[in-house]
Amino acid sequence: MTDIVLLGINHKTAPVELRECIAFTDENTGIALDSLKTNSGINEALLLSTCNRVEVLLVTDDASVAIDSAKKFIAEFNNIPLTQFEDSLYIHRGDEAVRHVFRVASSLDSMIVGEPQILGQIKDAYKTATEKKISGVIINRLLHRTFFVAKRVRTETGIGDSAVSISYAAIELARKIFGDLDGKRVLLIGAGEMAELAVEHLIRNRASDIRVANRTFEHGLKLARKFNGQAVRIEELIDCLKVADIIISSTGSPGFILTHAQVKGMIRKRRNRPLFFIDIAVPRDIDPDINKLANNYVYDIDDLKGVIEDNVEERNREAIKGERIVDEAVIRFREWRENLAAVPTIKDLRNKLESIAEKEVNKTLRSNNISQENAEAVHRMTRALINKILHDPTQVLKNNSCMGDKSNYLDITRKLFKLDE
Amino acid sequence: MEILIIITILLYMLSAAGYFTYLFFQKEFLHKIGLYLVLAGFMCHTVSIAGVCITLGQIPVHNLHQNLSIAGWVLACVFLIFNYIFRLKIFGIYAVPLISVIMVAVSRIPNEPVQAKSIFKSFWVLSHVIAVLAGDAAFAFAFGLGILYLIQENAIKTKKPGFFFKRLPSLEMLDNAGYVCIVAGFSLLTFGLITGFVYAKAIWGKFWVWDPKEVWSGITWLFYAALLHERLAAGWRGRRAAIMAIIGFAFMLFTYFGVNFLFKGHHSEFTRLQPAETTINTILNKDDPTEKASD
Incomplete structure (x- = not known):
């Protein structure tokens, strides 16, 4: 199963001298994404670089390999030795990575909690990633959820209420x-x-x-x-x-x-x-x-x-409510991702076909006065039909024959058959 | 009747609780709850007082119990008017508890049966009592606004915005509302004093008899007159005006209660807890009572 990995440094872990050394300009972000794309261990990527943070979000099949190559990449791209910033680096995986993205976008992780610029910066970073075609199903879904969560936090808490400028x-x-x-x-x-x-x-x-x-x-x-x-x-x-x-x-x-x-x-x-x-x-x-x-x-x-300063304290109190909204969103995102695995999708698909078939068969049997014996035969035939229809799609989804983009196939399957409703 | 007063007190107290939760949580519906409860309490209160009025056939201001109940009623009425004019939502945290405390005091003070006396049956007495009490209510509000002003001013001057800074309105708003209260209070007090004089003249042939209540009312009146003059002439406002409103209220309180407990005079019977036959007789014989039935 694919994994979500996030690594980065921010104002809490690194001083400005270090941050400016590994910051990416807008132009460099595009170039960096291009070279990340060539890395076979990385399926999807997003690069966020602001004055307070540099973060790389990756979707990968093998987390440890991806982390190593991302570290190496940052060091080589900015021409500084890995040892110099490795201690300041934080690495989140799975739910923790998702939570981190939500918190950053909602400005819960900002230097001034509740400042509104960060959301725009993330939107720009996402736009660059889509332009470079390095965002896929997971990052697309994650970022759309992120924008939604950030908006909710802003409107439902007083995080941006009191003046901090x-x-x-x-x-x-x-x-x-x-x-x-x-x-x-x-x-x-x-x-x-x-x-x-x-x-x-x-x-x-x-x-x-x-x-x-x-x-x-x-x-x-x-x-x-x-x-x-x-x-x-x-x-x-x-x-x-x-x-x-x-x-x-x-x-x-x-x-x-x-x-x-x-x-x-x-x-x-x-x-x-x-x-x-x-x-x-x-x-x-x-x-x-x-x-x-x-x-x-x-x-x-x-x-x-x-x-x-007083207002900042007030905002920090409001931030607690924001954390709750984020927690909720993390759980919902996890549910979506779990459904994206092959087995639940195949199961859902089969259930859907079976329920349709059963309904239609029963309708036919009721209206045509068919004997018990014949009815059995119709049922058997329906089951066989479903198995035959599902055979090939199941093979494709189960085996790794989707050219490394399995989640995309799963996502499309779920959408085609409306399995999430 | 007793049950009506208890319901009234309960409604006032619930309203006060509503306003306090509004103070903490700043949710609009809490303020609405507080306002509707005090309105309901006021209606209940009105019914109960109207009942007494009908049985007595005159305005019930014969003892401290009745007197304070009328004062509480006037205060609630003035609060509702004030709220309508200024929409100063937070003010309920001062006014409604004040009304509640007065009404609790009313319920604790025994309502000794009194015999109706003809001296209360007059338009002049009614207008005197209501005008003076409404004026006092306005001064009480000016006092409350003065306190809120000082809290807010202190927060701004010392540069320490605390709990109240966000919750209180602007200084200008508090100052203006306080000024309006004092103008209204002063006008009502003036009217109340005049009706009192007219009535005294009609009954006893004298406008002014140097009764302590009269003297202190005069002092209170002069104090507020000076305050208003300074505001109009020299633009006195802000902190100084707020402090003066607070001191003025102290004068008013002394005139209302202190005089009756400390001095003897023709108003004293209205704060007496147990009406003594002798006092009433002395007063009636003295032949100068009643010109300000309560203030």
Whole structure:
């Protein structure tokens, strides 16, 4: 019987220095699959390579041979000695391999549990494998189950609910301060990927009136146009304090851009309206003492990281529910695979034909007034007929005459005769 | 009648349990269960109070038992209105247990038979009692919202989002709801005081007699007036407003209970556990009782 084998390294077993040594680029993945295809011990293969993991999924008739050749292949392909990564390698077989694939796709095995990218990466890896025609019945079925399981885990557990990215955590906080962000005024000081991402999130939450302050006015103008906002000079910052609700700061300034005294002076003019500072800059732009002022809230990058850590714990709790869904799917996949063996398939096929024959014979006997003796003869003839019909297919399925692709024949047989219903 | 009160209490307590499970599991249907149970409890409560009203022929506020039962009923009513306006689902974890505790207290306090007195048979007394109690209920809600605000604000300020951070609504929402409660409470209290004065004038010819209950009601009123003024004039909000709502509630509680236990005055008989003949006589002879039947 064929076996499913998975071997790989990930962020838990190997440091980034090692992972980058044996990572496969998109282009290399195709080449690698081509050369795996030439290996006679390997029936089907899938290669997944992301920044956190490199994994090879194999379907083979002889697991130990396949594992050895896969190890050798990784070493030779990346030009590093086997001894250097062998200790970091994990190897799963059968149900364990299936479980591992399900867990990875459901993001239960990710560095940040619940992050959604991994599923897309697996889909790409599967697409490459089908293009290279190295995926077969088992991998096809396994991957389709995998996508289904991953989707179930995502919708039925809270694994992806709480924010685990800096910019998203900041938005979540803003919603806890202001409730509805509709019409809230945003002031962006400086620029930077994370800050701009936060502004985009805010706009998606219907914040309006975006103002951008930048040391170089021209750069500010460009950013303001991107957000459909308004550019202001850095000298006008204090005036902007009067109207802003959310301030995101990300400048390269060595000192504070906004001080405790400046903000305190504005409180009365702002009529105590709450003000939320998101300080992404290092060194910090916003005086942390401002947090002590009533209705003013300051979060710097470390605070936001702290929030994320709590959310990560929450996700880990939700992950337990995800594991249960995975367990269920592993059992169902095993049942499918067990049916794919020759003997149960032949048995199912025979049962199906016999039940059809019996039904039809009985119908005929009932309506044609046939004597007991003759009826016996009809039954005998039917049994002989079934045996004759099944003889050749049984031979093909039982003997290894299917050119190494037996599971494919079994699968087709099951489909042709609808044996799984 | 007794059985109705027991059913009422059971429904309120089950509702409180529903709200607590909602707090933990955050499932929408749990909130719905809590809400329907408190609604059922309220209807039961209404029937029981209506029954007493019909037999007495007047609003039943003669002793602490009846008085608290009316207070619980008004609180439940105000909660249902509040829930309809703000849809602040989590608030039930404060309001419903509060109503339940009051009703349990009602069931423990003996309901001494009282003779109907003509001084309660007046539109002014009815509106006075209901307005003042509804105002107090609104202040009680402002207090609860103030506490929730402080919990949520503390979580955000100290940057330690704990159990409540996810479950509580935004600061702005809590602050606004608290403000609305105080405005409503203040308006009702003002109306209640005016009807009380009018009635006192009608019966005894004086608006104000320096009765301790009157004095403390006045202090409570002034406190909330100051709070509202600061909010409108200087934009007081957030933490300070929440703390003031909590202190204001303490004043209100003292006016409601403390005055009656500590001082003598024409409201004292309504919190007396055993009505003493002498007290009633003194009060009736004193010829200035009743202008705020309960607050």
